[in-house]
Amino acid sequence: MSEAEPRVYTKEERRDIMNRMQAGDMTVSNKEVADAFSIDASADPKDIPLDQMNPAHPSLFKHDTFWGHFERLRKEDPVHFTEESVFGPYWSITRYEDIMHVDKNHEIFSSKQSLGGITLNGVKGRDDEFALPMFIQDDPPKHDAQRKVVAPMFTPKNLQDLEPLIRERAGDILDNLPRGEEINLVREVSVELTGQMLATLFDVPQEDRMKLVHWSDTVASLGDPDAFDSPEEGFQILFECLAYFQEYYEARKKEPPAFNLVSMLAHDEATSDMGPQELLGNIILLIVGGNDTTRNSISGGVLALNRNPDQYEKLLQNPGLIPKMVPEIIRWQTPLAHMARTCVQDTEVGGKQIKEGDRVAMWYISGNRDESYIKNADQFIIDRDNPRMHTAFGYGIHRCVGNRLAEMQLRVVWEEIMQRFSRVEVTGDPEYVPSSFVHGIRELPVVFHE
Ligand code: HEM
Numbered sequence: 001m002s003e004a005e006p007r008v009y010t011k012e013e014r015r016d017i018m019n020r021m022q023a024g025d026m027t028v029s030n031k032e033v034a035d036a037f038s039i040d041a042s043a044d045p046k047d048i049p050l051d052q053m054n055p056a057h058p059s060l061f062k063h064d065t066f067w068g069h070f071e072r073l074r075k076e077d078p079v080h081f082t083e084e085s086v087f088g089p090y091w092s093i094t095r096y097e098d099i100m101h102v103d104k105n106h107e108i109f110s111s112k113q114s115l116g117g118i119t120l121n122g123v124k125g126r127d128d129e130f131a132l133p134m135f136i137q138d139d140p141p142k143h144d145a146q147r148k149v150v151a152p153m154f155t156p157k158n159l160q161d162l163e164p165l166i167r168e169r170a171g172d173i174l175d176n177l178p179r180g181e182e183i184n185l186v187r188e189v190s191v192e193l194t195g196q197m198l199a200t201l202f203d204v205p206q207e208d209r210m211k212l213v214h215w216s217d218t219v220a221s222l223g224d225p226d227a228f229d230s231p232e233e234g235f236q237i238l239f240e241c242l243a244y245f246q247e248y249y250e251a252r253k254k255e256p257p258a259f260n261l262v263s264m265l266a267h268d269e270a271t272s273d274m275g276p277q278e279l280l281g282n283i284i285l286l287i288v289g290g291n292d293t294t295r296n297s298i299s300g301g302v303l304a305l306n307r308n309p310d311q312y313e314k315l316l317q318n319p320g321l322i323p324k325m326v327p328e329i330i331r332w333q334t335p336l337a338h339m340a341r342t343c344v345q346d347t348e349v350g351g352k353q354i355k356e357g358d359r360v361a362m363w364y365i366s367g368n369r370d371e372s373y374i375k376n377a378d379q380f381i382i383d384r385d386n387p388r389m390h391t392a393f394g395y396g397i398h399r400c401v402g403n404r405l406a407e408m409q410l411r412v413v414w415e416e417i418m419q420r421f422s423r424v425e426v427t428g429d430p431e432y433v434p435s436s437f438v439h440g441i442r443e444l445p446v447v448f449h450e
Contacts, residue, residue: 007035009035009036009037011084013036014036014037014084015084017032017033017036018084018088021033022088026230026232029225029229029230030223030224030225030228030229030230030231031225031229033086033223033225034086034225037057037084037085037086038059039054039057039059039060041057041059041060041062041063041065042063042065044068045068045069045071045072046068046072050076050077050080051081051083053069053072053073053077053080053082054082054084054085055069055070055073055080055082055092055094055363055366055436056082056085056086056087056090056092056120056338056361056436057085057086057436058086058224058434058435058436059434060436061337061432061433061434061435061436061439062432062433062434063432064430064432066337066365066436067369070094070363070365070366070369071369073092073094073366074094074095074366074369074370074372078093078094078095078098078350079091079092079093079094079098079349079350079351079352079354080092080094081352085120087120087121087359088359089358089359090120090340090358090359090360090361091349091352091354091358091359091360091361092361092363092366093349093350093360093361093362093363094363094366094367094370095350095366095367095370095372095373096367096368096370096372096373096374096391097373098349098350099362099363099364099367099391099395100391100395101349102341102349102360102362103339103362103394103395103396103398103399104395104396105396106139106140106341106396106397106398107139107344108343108344108345108347109341109342109343109344109360110139110341110342110343110344111136111137111138111139111143111341111398112137112138112139112342113131113132113133113134113137113138115342115344116340116342116359117131117137117340118136118137118339118340118341118398119338119339119340119437120338120340120359120361120436120437121222121223121435121437132277132278132280132281132284133277133278133281134278134281134282134284134285135147135282135285136285136289136398137281140397142270143397143398144397145270146270146271146282147397147401148268148270149264149265149268149270149271150261150264150265150286150401151401152259152264153201153259153261153264154401154402154403154404154405156404158259159404159405159408162200162405162408163408163412165200166197166200166408166409166412167412167415167416169193169196169197170193170412170413170416171416173188173189173192173193173196174189174416174417174420174421174448175420177189177448178448179448179449179450180447180448180449180450181447182427182428182445182446182447183445183446183447183448184443184444184445184446185298185299185302185424185444185445185446186295186299186441186442186443186444187443189298189413190294190295190296190298190299191213191295193294193295193298193409193413194213194290194291194294194295194298194409195209195210195212195213195291196209197290197294197405197409198212198213198287198290198291199212201260201261201286201290202248202260202261202262202286203258203260203261203262203263204248204262208244211240211241211244212287212291213291214237215237215238215240215241215284215287216284216287216288216291216292218234218237218238219234219238219284219287219288220288220292220433220435220437220438220440221234221435222234222235224434224435226434238280238284241280241283241284241287242276242279242280242283245262245279245280245283246276246279248262249262249265249266249279250266252265252266252267253266253267253272261286265279265282289400289401289402290402290405290406292335292336292438292440293335293336293402293406294335294406294409294410295335295440296333296335296438296439296440296441297329297330297333297335297406297410298410298413299333299430299440299441299444300329300332300333300335300441301325301329301332301333301410301414302424302426302444302446303426303430303441303444304329304332304333304380305382305424306424306425306426307380307426308379308380311380311381311382312423314382314383315382315418316418316422316423319415319418321382321383322411322414322415322418323411324382324383324384324387325382325383325387325414326387326407326410326411326414327387327388327390327407328380328381328382328384328387329410330390330392330393330406330407330410331368331374331387331390331391331392332368332380333392333439334364334365334368334390334391334392334439335392335438335439335440336364336392336437336438336439337363337364337365337435337436337437337438337439338361338362338363338364338365338436338437339361339362339364339394339398340359340360340361340362341359341360341362342357342358342359342360343355343356343357343358343359343360344356362391362394364391364392364394365439367390367391368390368391368392374389374390420448421448421449421450422449422450423449424446424447424448424449425446425447425449426444426445426446427445427446427447428444428445430442430443430444431443431444
């Protein structure tokens with residue numbers, strides 16, 4: 001065996017690593033975990049024994065090869081149990097209607113962080129210390145009370161007031177792009193625009209917007225061996241985020257209430273005496289919630305239009321289709337591939353018995369391609385009927401609170417792109433994020449044509 005070849009681990013060795021992690025052993029490194037549980041991401045899903053299918057493996061997302069895995073599961077085993085994975089055992093819910101069922105029954109499927117939280121990422125035990133309390137990872141009544149605090153930020157009235165500012169900023173970013181030269185769309189447009197939006201919502205200086213983006217990216221890559229040796233290493237960076245926002249939080253408490261997220265948290269009794277962990281958790285929620293998702297919808301839309309030139313032509317002929325195209329882009333990209341829950345009582349989904357304590361992943365990315373619910377689900381159609389009928393924002397009490405803001409921002413970006421450019425051409429392959437939670441694009445080479 002050459003040195004470059006990864007070592008092959010036995011089932012017993014993998015079990016041992018999992019046991020160590022579950023016992024809270026902090027010496028297990030991200031690399032050891034990634035090597036022990038590695039898979040061949042290019043394998044044809046039809047050749048994998050059904051009981052060994054493991055659609056949550058980050059490699060499948062890095063290589064964009066997960067689609068066939070979900071297609072097979074939707075057909076052959078729509079509620080599927082994976083016994084051994086880098087995240088421990090979990091169920092996969094892959095059909096639209098089953099996803100809605102789980103998402104709507106929050107009294108059976110809990111979001112509580114102490115039970116496992118809302119992503120498969122991390123292993124209970126080793127990663128407990130890095131799991132932050134935040135309202136998305138909670139159940140009623142606390143979830144409801146804290147969500148209410150920030151919800152006014154996203155009302156139609158406020159979005160209307162925000163729109164001219166977002167339009168002006170989008171225009172500035174686009175006006176400053178080089179014409180006819182290859183650039184990375186993600187860095188130059190998607191990240192820039194969402195960074196500016198976040199700084200506005202938090203009312204922190206625009207010069208600090210890249211700090212917010214950096215913290216959000218850190219959260220998304222805590223378990224990535226290419227980014228950090230251990231989650232602990234990544235977490236050190238998040239303490240900077242805490243220190244930054246703690247100062248604002250304390251200062252806002254002493255000022256009259258104002259219309260920004262930090263002031264809202266500082267003045268409502270449901271959130272005004274949060275300890276450091278909970279403050280960091282809720283800030284991270286609002287940063288990550290708005291950052292990766294909108295960013296990847298912008299990049300994903302450019303990619304989708306280039307891969308479907310007939311749809312790009314349709315858009316060029318009729319820019320009035322933009323408001324219908326936006327939810328189609330969000331369905332097509334599905335920026336959050338899954339949300340997870342923990343079952344708190346024995347129940348049944350799609351004929352399968354799910355036990356109290358089991359971890360369950362709702363695969364929004366699969367529900368959005370479910371042909372039995374969405375007509376021509378595998379096609380990108382910018383003027384489809386009912387474009388809002390998709391799973392990407394979730395359902396029930398946790399349904400995305402920022403969904404209208406995300407849609408408005410995407411609409412504005414496309415309106416401004418259409419005003420200025422004859423075409424945005426994708427000139428190379430996308431590089432994908434190695435995560436089965438954030439379905440993201442890290443790099444997308446494009447040329448903006450005058
Ligand atoms: C295309 C863009 C977006 C997508 C696809 C998206 C997706 C989601 C999803 C799937 C959930 C969880 C739903 C569930 O568990 O049932 C969620 C919740 C949430 N999102 Fe978004 N989101 C987007 C944009 C935003 C923006 C712009 C913000 C704010 C700046 C935001 C803030 C939140 C928050 C705070 C929650 C937690 C809601 C709760 O637990 O009650 N999101 N989002």
